[in-house]
Each structure stands twice: as structure tokens, then as C-alpha cells.
Amino acid sequence: MAEAEAARELADAATVPTPEPVAIGEPGAGCPLPWSVRDTPAxxxxxxxxxxxxxxxxxPVKAAQAILRAVDDDTxxxxxxxxxEAVTLIRRKLQRQLADLDSWETVSFDTRYPGA
Known part of the structure; x- marks a missing residue:
């Protein structure tokens, strides 16, 4: 289920066509990419x-500082x-999820045994 959700989120955020199945590779800096990876959206x-x-x-320095601050903050x-950009994408995703939740709330609640 998590893979399907991740694939949907990737497709929603991607600016290029995203093939399925989705695989994520993270080669290190300076690592030449083989032809099969070079031609994928990633x-x-x-x-x-x-x-x-x-x-x-x-x-990136401010991002690193924010990460360090988050690591040291219990909240x-x-x-x-x-x-x-990240805040906007996350907010859009959550708004879609809330809209889905609202539109299917009756169906979701109507799964109990009678009288439960």
C-alpha cells in the first residue's frame, strides 16, 4: 500500500512522465550513470x-542549519x-487527503456491525 501511495505522490509532483514501477536510486556524487538510468526521469x-x-x-547551508535545529528540538x-516549494507540495497533498476523507466519510463510517 505504501508503494502505491508513494507512486501516486511522485506522479502528482513529477514534472516529467513517471514510469511504473517506480524505483529510486541514489548513486554518490560523480558516479557516472549507466544508460538505463540516465534516460529515466530520475x-x-x-x-x-x-x-x-x-x-x-x-x-543548502540554511537547510543544513534547519536540519540541525530540528535534530536538537524535541518538538x-x-x-x-x-x-x-516543499511546504506548498505538502499542503496540497494534505488538502487532497482531507477532501478525500470528507467525501468518503459516510462510506468509511458505515463499516461497523449494526449496533456496534
């Missing part, structure tokens, strides 16, 4: 990372969105 995205280095809208969230 490979294309990874190749673009070098183009954004130093030109990205969010500051930090389970998921720490970093940057306005």
Missing part, C-alpha cells in the same frame, strides 16, 4: 542537479519541509 533530474548547483533558489516535526 536520471534526467539527477543530471540537471549540476546545472542548479549555486543557482538553486534555496540555500520538531516528523517530516521537515525545507523551502517554500
Amino acid at each position: 536520471g534526467v533530474l539527477r543530471e540537471r542537479f549540476s546545472d542548479y548547483d549555486g543557482a538553486q533558489p534555496n540555500d 520538531s516535526p516528523l517530516r521537515l519541509p525545507l523551502g517554500p
Whole structure:
């Protein structure tokens, strides 16, 4: 079930067509990508990372500081969105989930035994 949810979330957030099944590979920096990975959406995205280095809208130093702050704070969230883009995507996802919950609430509640 988690895989299906993750695939749906990836498809919702992806800016390029996303094939199924979805697999995530994370080779280290400078690791050449084999042709089979280079041509996937993840490979294309990874190749673009070098183009954004130093030109990205969010500051990686500030992100690292936020992560360290979260590690030291007992009240930090389970998921720490970093940057306005992350906050916007998470808020959209939660709004969709709330809309689904609201529209199916009656069906969801109507699963009990009579009188329970």
C-alpha cells in the first residue's frame, strides 16, 4: 500500500512522465550513470542537479542549519519541509487527503456491525 501511495505522490509532483514501477536510486556524487538510468526521469533530474548547483533558489547551508535545529528540538516535526516549494507540495497533498476523507466519510463510517 505504501508503494502505491508513494507512486501516486511522485506522479502528482513529477514534472516529467513517471514510469511504473517506480524505483529510486541514489548513486554518490560523480558516479557516472549507466544508460538505463540516465534516460529515466530520475536520471534526467539527477543530471540537471549540476546545472542548479549555486543557482538553486534555496540555500543548502540554511537547510543544513534547519536540519540541525530540528535534530536538537524535541518538538520538531516528523517530516521537515525545507523551502517554500516543499511546504506548498505538502499542503496540497494534505488538502487532497482531507477532501478525500470528507467525501468518503459516510462510506468509511458505515463499516461497523449494526449496533456496534
